[in-house]
Amino acid sequence: METNNLVKLSQWDALLLEGLRALGWSDEVVLRRVKEADLPSDESMYHFDYQELAAFAAAEPETFERAVKEGYAIKYNTVRGIRSWIAVAYGKEPELVLEEGNESVLVVLTPSEKERLAAVLSFGWAIREEQAGTLYRIEPIQR
Structure with missing residues (x-):
């Protein structure tokens, strides 16, 4: 997309x-x-x-x-907003990580869910695979 x-x-x-x-x-x-x-x-x-x-x-x-x-x-995502979007759009309850400097969202996604999420996310966010093909971490791009 x-x-x-x-x-x-x-x-x-x-x-x-x-x-x-x-x-x-x-x-x-x-x-x-x-x-x-x-x-x-x-x-x-x-x-x-x-x-x-x-x-x-x-x-x-x-x-x-x-x-x-x-x-x-x-336009602009927040870590809590991403968690909420995943919960509403996919009916999943992702884990919210609020450790300062390591804020992220952990969630199990299908390939099509991951692809759609990647298209929706605002600039400045990355989706990193945590476990082969299932668990993903959505986090701010570190500069």
């Missing part, structure tokens, strides 16, 4: 979009229901307010449609 041509979403808008996809909604259903502001209330730990996504979609309809249909990259 060519990441240079993907639209950029805020980490929060990406989480909101993935929250709707986690309901099993197709791209067409997401686009229609967000446009109509026909959105569920969220009872998850995130307490997503999907009306925020509807407001974004109304303000930037082309950007939102491209993000849904073609994919997106996140």
